[in-house]
Amino acid sequence: MNVSKYTLKQMSIYEKFKYWILERRVKKNLRKMEYYISQNKAIEYTMNKKILKNINKAYMYEELLIRSDTDLFEFQRKMSIKYA
Numbered sequence: 140m141n142v143s144k145y146t147l148k149q150m151s152i153y154e155k156f157k158y159w160i161l162e163r164r165v166k167k168n169l170r171k172m173e174y175y176i177s178q179n180k181a182i183e184y185t186m187n188k189k190i191l192k193n194i195n196k197a198y199m200y201e202e203l204l205i206r207s208d209t210d211l212f213e214f215q216r217k218m219s220i221k222y223a
Contacts, residue, residue: 142215149222158218161211168207172200 142150142158150158175197179190 142218146218146222150218154218158214161207161214164207165204165211168200168204172197172204175200 147155175193178193179197
């Protein structure tokens with residue numbers, strides 16, 4: 140879901156900044172999660188500490204991604220309702 144151009148024009152500077160931060164947070168968490176998943180695939184599958192550490196970090200960033208994505212979706216929904 141994206142915010143329409145009309146809604147973006149109507150938002151205050153604070154709301155635009157918050158929207159930008161939330162989008163950036165989602166992209167950052169997605170990028171880091173994909174990095175740790177790709178690290179697991181690049182290393183041979185032997186049960187060593189480095190792989191387990193990367194798997195745990197991938198799960199952590201997946202949880203952060205879900206939370207930040209939910210925050211972004213709720214903010215977009217609020218702004219769409221507010222400026223509809």
